[in-house]
Amino acid sequence: xxxxxxxxxxxxxxxxxxxxxxxxxxxxxxxxxxVVLIEKExxxxxxxxxxxxxxxxxxxxxxxxxxxxxxLRGNPSVxxxxxxxxxxxxxxxxxxTVTITVKPRYVHPWAMDYTxxxxxxxxxxxxxxxxxxxxxxxxxxxYENAFPQTFVVxxxxxxxxxxxxxxxxxxxxxxxxxxxxxxxxxKTASIAWATGWQPYDxxxxxxxxxxxxxxxxxxxxxxxLAAENGPTAGKITLPSGKDKVGSVxxxxxxxxxxxxxxxxxxxxxxxxxxxxxxxxxxxYPEADVHMFYIDVRTPGRLEDFYxxxxxxxxxxxxxxxxxxxxxxxDGLIVTAENTLTATLEKVKVDLVVLATGMQPSTxxxxxxxxxxxxxxxFIEQKADAEGIYGVGTCVRPYDVAATLQDATGAAVKAxxxxxxx
Ligand SMILES: Cc1cc2nc3c(=O)[nH]c(=O)nc-3n(C[C@H](O)[C@H](O)[C@H](O)COP(=O)(O)OP(=O)(O)OC[C@H]3O[C@@H](n4cnc5c(N)ncnc54)[C@H](O)[C@@H]3O)c2cc1C
Numbered sequence: 026x027x028x029x030x031x032x033x034x035x036x037x038x039x040x041x042x043x044x045x046x047x048x049x050x051x052x053x054x055x056x057x058x059x060v061v062l063i064e065k066e067x068x069x070x071x072x073x074x075x076x077x078x079x080x081x082x083x084x085x086x087x088x089x090x091x092x093x094x095x096x097l098r099g100n101p102s103v104x105x106x107x108x109x110x111x112x113x114x115x116x117x118x119x120x121x122t123v124t125i126t127v128k129p130r131y132v133h134p135w136a137m138d139y140t141x142x143x144x145x146x147x148x149x150x151x152x153x154x155x156x157x158x159x160x161x162x163x164x165x166x167x168y169e170n171a172f173p174q175t176f177v178v179x180x181x182x183x184x185x186x187x188x189x190x191x192x193x194x195x196x197x198x199x200x201x202x203x204x205x206x207x208x209x210x211x212k213t214a215s216i217a218w219a220t221g222w223q224p225y226d227x228x229x230x231x232x233x234x235x236x237x238x239x240x241x242x243x244x245x246x247x248x249x250l251a252a253e254n255g256p257t258a259g260k261i262t263l264p265s266g267k268d269k270v271g272s273v274x275x276x277x278x279x280x281x282x283x284x285x286x287x288x289x290x291x292x293x294x295x296x297x298x299x300x301x302x303x304x305x306x307x308x309y310p311e312a313d314v315h316m317f318y319i320d321v322r323t324p325g326r327l328e329d330f331y332x333x334x335x336x337x338x339x340x341x342x343x344x345x346x347x348x349x350x351x352x353x354x355d356g357l358i359v360t361a362e363n364t365l366t367a368t369l370e371k372v373k374v375d376l377v378v379l380a381t382g383m384q385p386s387t388x389x390x391x392x393x394x395x396x397x398x399x400x401x402x403f404i405e406q407k408a409d410a411e412g413i414y415g416v417g418t419c420v421r422p423y424d425v426a427a428t429l430q431d432a433t434g435a436a437v438k439a440x441x442x443x444x445x446x
Contacts, residue, residue: 030208033104035059036443038123038213040111040392043071044425045417046219047093048432053439054102061211062097063109063125067177068167069094071221075154077251077259079425080300081330086425087170094172106209107173114216114394118412119446123211129204131178132164136199139164139176148188150179152256155249158264159256163188164200168254178202214446217435218392218404219416222383225280225287233279233379234350239264240357241350241377243279244297251304261308263376270312272374273305274359276347277318279379289401291382291422295321298380299334306339315372317343317361343370350377383422387415412442 037053039046042064050062068074073086097103108128115122132139143164152161154168163182166174182188183202192200224245227235235241240263242250253259261270275298280286295318302314321342323331334340345361352358356373363370388402396413397405404415416435417428 029205030210032210032212033061034212035061035104036214036446037061037217037439038121038211038215039063039217039219039416041071041219041221041386041417041419042066042069042105042107043219043221043417044073044090044093045221045428045432045435046071046217047090047097048429049217049219049416049435049439050103051093051096051100052433052436054100055096056436056440058102058439058443060103061106061209061213062103063106063111065108065110065220067107067130068171068173069097069105069107070172072245073425074167074171075245075252076248077253077255077304078300080296081327083300083303089425090172091170094170097172105173108177109209111393114392114413119214119442121211121213121216121412123213123216125209125211127207127209128180129206130175131180131183131200131202131204132176133199133201134173134175136175137197138174139195139199140166140169142194142196143176145191145194146188147191148182148185150181155256156243156246158246158249215412215414215439215442216392217414217416217439218387218396218419219432219435220386220390220419222418222422223386223389225381225384227279227379227381229286230280230379230381232349233276233347233377234352234357235379238352238357240267240375241352241379244275244294244301244378244380247301247304247378251301261305267375270305270309270375272313272315273302273376273378274315274317274357274372274374275302275378275380276350276359277316277321277380278346279381281380281382282319287382287384287401289382289422290322292322292324293422293424294380294382296323296327296330296424298378299323299331299340301378302334302337302340306337310339312339313341313374314339315341315343315359315374317345317347317359319346320344343372345370383418385419387419414438 036058146162249255
């Protein structure tokens with residue numbers, strides 16, 4: 026066998042290291058299974074690691090993630106591979122062979138914390154963790170408490186001569202630009218597919234002018250603007266660099282419940298915008314917040330979260346789907362027909378936040394094996410291949426509480442499979 030290939034036997038392979046995948050891995054391993062967890066990005070945590078706060082409690086996701094990372098660190102039954110993706114799946118329930126490619130990190134796990142040294146790096150790349158709101162150094166760690174703690178070199182700069190020259194100044198020699206990809210063959214009884222969601226591409230929403238003005242952003246960008254480990258250290262500012270934020274419009278169903286885009290409701294966007302309205306008012310109590318909606322969907326116990334904000338006179342609710350966003354010299358004009366008052370409203374604001382929905386990652390990257398999926402790319406719970414099952418938001422657009430429940434159910438399924446194998 027060539028040096029760059031390893032073989033592993035396990036009870037469960039979890040694909041995707043967001044909150045769904047982490048929870049499935051932790052719960053099933055603590056119940057006695059051997060687990061391999063793979064994640065395509067350099068760090069675990071998925072989308073929630075980019076949020077400022079969770080609704081409804083408005084607590085930072087970092088706390089819950091850290092508890093899970095601690096459970097993973099102390100658990101020898103879970104083998105974790107980042108920068109990893111499945112190439113092929115063969116076999117059947119109880120006996121799959123999965124080929125996985127692990128990209129090089131170019132940094133040894135024993136390397137020191139490069140926070141200070143990386144500041145002198147001459148090469149920068151777009152910061153995809155912050156949805157392109159800023160650039161970052163080409164040697165980076167997404168944030169201080171990221172898991173794993175090891176820095177990573179962005180693969181796009183490995184052949185850059187300036188970068189290679191600078192790497193010679195590495196204080197502990199922990200960077201190796203000659204690292205090669207690794208292939209892993211995993212034999213496993215079952216596979217939990219937890220590759221989550223991606224924001225619907227706002228560039229497709231021409232009438233909402235995304236990409237034509239820096240102060241028209243999406244809801245996921247708003248999370249990064251508010252986050253302490255984000256591009257502005259948590260200060261919500263206008264990306265155009267102009268004055269402080271005096272008014273904001275949240276445009277609900279930006280591409281959702283629309284046959285031309287995402288026909289379904291993501292079920293979390295109303296709550297996310299109401300949460301983000303609180304972020305704005307916390308920093309700018311005098312700001313005017315406008316929310317344009319078709320109807321507000323905050324089911325069950327989350328209705329209280331909506332009611333509290335609806336009573337706030339600084340949050341102006343407009344029942345109407347936004348027809349267009351126009352750019353004027355002194356502001357952004359949001360136009361909608363209010364279906365309660367039957368009037369055409371035009372509201373001028375400093376910042377527009379498009380509440381785009383959650384599209385399953387499996388829409389673009391389905392598992393490389395025959396599995397039941399619906400027309401929107403969600404994995405159907407009753408999969409054709411019984412030993413492979415979807416978990417979390419590649420099954421439905423869940424909030425975190427529902428994702429955790431689904432992941433716990435997936436762990437039980439993995440236990441049953443391992444017992445049958
Ligand atoms: C704007 C917004 C705000 C929200 N705020 C809240 C909130 O406050 N409270 C709340 O309860 N819910 C909130 N949600 C919902 C929340 O984001 C989801 O419930 C949660 O992210 C689901 O986690 P997940 O693990 O299923 O998916 P993800 O977080 O997407 O994780 C999936 C992981 O799989 C990885 N991956 C993808 N493809 C592959 C592949 N091919 N191979 C290997 N790995 C792969 C990804 O890199 C990622 O790490 C919000 C949603 C939106 C849109």
